[in-house]
Amino acid sequence: MTNPQWSNWSGHVSCRPTEICLPETEDQVTEIVQKAIRNNQKIRIVGRGHSFSQLVETNDILVSLDKLSGLIEINDTKDEATVWAGTQIKQLGELLFEHGLAQENLGDIDVQSIAGATATGTHGTGVTFGNIATQITKLTLVNGKGELVHISKTENSELLGAARISLGTLGIITRISIRCCPTYNLKINLSKGTWNETVDNLEQLNKDNRNFEFYSFPYSETVQHRITNLTTEPAKKDGLTRYFNDIVLENGFFWLLCEMTKRMPSISQRMSRFISSAAVVTTKINHSHKIFATVRNVKFNEMEYNIPIEAYKDCAIEIKAKIEKEKYQVHFPIEHRFVQGDDIWLSPAYKRDSAYIAVHMYKGMPYKKYFEDMEAIFRSYNGRPHWGKMHTKQCDTFEQIYPKWNDFKAVREQMDPNQVFLGDYLKDLFGC
Numbered sequence: 001m002t003n004p005q006w007s008n009w010s011g012h013v014s015c016r017p018t019e020i021c022l023p024e025t026e027d028q029v030t031e032i033v034q035k036a037i038r039n040n041q042k043i044r045i046v047g048r049g050h051s052f053s054q055l056v057e058t059n060d061i062l063v064s065l066d067k068l069s070g071l072i073e074i075n076d077t078k079d080e081a082t083v084w085a086g087t088q089i090k091q092l093g094e095l096l097f098e099h100g101l102a103q104e105n106l107g108d109i110d111v112q113s114i115a116g117a118t119a120t121g122t123h124g125t126g127v128t129f130g131n132i133a134t135q136i137t138k139l140t141l142v143n144g145k146g147e148l149v150h151i152s153k154t155e156n157s158e159l160l161g162a163a164r165i166s167l168g169t170l171g172i173i174t175r176i177s178i179r180c181c182p183t184y185n186l187k188i189n190l191s192k193g194t195w196n197e198t199v200d201n202l203e204q205l206n207k208d209n210r211n212f213e214f215y216s217f218p219y220s221e222t223v224q225h226r227i228t229n230l231t232t233e234p235a236k237k238d239g240l241t242r243y244f245n246d247i248v249l250e251n252g253f254f255w256l257l258c259e260m261t262k263r264m265p266s267i268s269q270r271m272s273r274f275i276s277s278a279a280v281v282t283t284k285i286n287h288s289h290k291i292f293a294t295v296r297n298v299k300f301n302e303m304e305y306n307i308p309i310e311a312y313k314d315c316a317i318e319i320k321a322k323i324e325k326e327k328y329q330v331h332f333p334i335e336h337r338f339v340q341g342d343d344i345w346l347s348p349a350y351k352r353d354s355a356y357i358a359v360h361m362y363k364g365m366p367y368k369k370y371f372e373d374m375e376a377i378f379r380s381y382n383g384r385p386h387w388g389k390m391h392t393k394q395c396d397t398f399e400q401i402y403p404k405w406n407d408f409k410a411v412r413e414q415m416d417p418n419q420v421f422l423g424d425y426l427k428d429l430f431g432c
């Protein structure tokens with residue numbers, strides 16, 4: 001019998017694990033780890049497979065917590081919710097909403113698991129918010145010795161810095177507690193601007209708005225602003241206009257344009273300019289978790305780097321100039337987001353307020369040269385890669401760009417002395 005096939009969202013990473021385990025209880029998670037230790041097997045953990053890097057890849061045991069999801073409890077003061085780690089972000093948003101609660105910030109999709117999203121440092125935008133892992137107050141994991149470890153400010157607190165973003169290398173996270181706030185409505189304005197105005201006024205745009213981000217388009221001076229602020233206006237039902245914008249224009253029509261460009265890559269520049277001119281301009285009002293989430297049906301590959309905020313403008317200008325000089329065949333927009341620094345050891349935003357710049361390539365179109373050249377620029381600005389997105393391994397430089405790199409490795413060895421959770425990709429990443 002052949003082993004089951006697993007592949008990630010973009011289809012770029014695939015493997016054939018010997019088995020895919022779907023535990024339904026914490027005890028079953030512990031048994032899986034203990035059995036793997038006895039049999040000298042490796043384990044990788046999968047959330048919802050939305051990472052572009054090879055973090056999940058394994059030819060041994062793959063563990064998914066899809067069946068270990070849902071609400072465990074909300075605390076008495078109603079500012080913390082504990083869920084099973086396999087809970088999808090969308091489900092978490094709905095569960096919290098039923099209790100009058102919400103997460104303070106999110107990324108731009110909601111289909112990941114909460115454990116998977118936080119494990120790679122998934123972030124949204126907004127200079128007064130850290131990445132999603134900064135919302136974690138407690139977590140429980142089964143480490144590489146098969147022990148259940150509770151981590152919070154009052155229990156094993158020395159592990160909090162390492163465990164909130166751990167790439168699934170300290171153990172299988174089973175429970176996560178998230179800091180919550182009362183529900184709130186957001187209004188998002190999608191509008192067009194120009195490149196020069198936007199980069200020149202960035203500080204103000206970030207100051208004036210709760211969540212500011214923008215998309216730039218290769219070979220175009222037009223950008224799309226996505227400005228989100230609190231509102232007391234009531235949520236508006238998703239009507240036909242929203243369906244038309246989100247599904248027909250941003251996915252269906254966009255997919256058609258991408259397919260055309262894949263078949264005739266020489267039209268990339270003109271296509272990118274056309275896409276920028278056709279960028280959606282609209283306003284939506286809804287409950288926060290529904291505003292953050294967008295539908296992404298068009299498949300792509302992506303590289304994203306975190307840049308210190310002070311270096312952002314120079315870096316963004318250099319990226320734009322390099323694309324124009326090299327004339328890469330790319331028509332996919334570039335995303336620019338801004339976050340607050342934090343204290344999580346492997347967070348790309350560790351101890352620095354940051355910008356994230358993400359470059360994308362439509363699935364099936366060559367991306368290597370484009371990503372390599374962009375990566376060289378990101379690195380020259382002290383860039384740190386998003387762990388869930390494409391990047392080349394640089395264990396020699398991680399030590400310099402992550403002040404706590406060796407501390408993390410020491411915790412890793414202590415939590416997983418038999419290297420149960422290190423597959424080949426992660427061994428290389430950690431320089432083992």
Ligand SMILES: Cc1cc2nc3c(=O)[nH]c(=O)nc-3n(C[C@H](O)[C@H](O)[C@H](O)COP(=O)(O)OP(=O)(O)OC[C@H]3O[C@@H](n4cnc5c(N)ncnc54)[C@H](O)[C@@H]3O)c2cc1C
Pocket residue numbers: 009010044045046047048049050051052055056065085086107108109111112113114115116117118119120121122123124167168169171172173174296386387388389
């Ligand atoms: C269309 C799309 C949009 C995206 N948008 C954003 C965005 O807005 N912002 C952003 O920052 N990123 C974004 N990402 C990246 C994505 O959020 C991350 O790659 C995220 O880690 C994926 O979550 P997942 O549940 O699919 O986890 P997976 O990709 O399955 O796993 C990610 C990591 O988490 C580990 N893991 C999963 N579950 C557990 C567990 N229970 N215990 C321990 N470790 C575990 C895995 O081993 C792996 O190392 C996007 C990706 C896609 C495809």
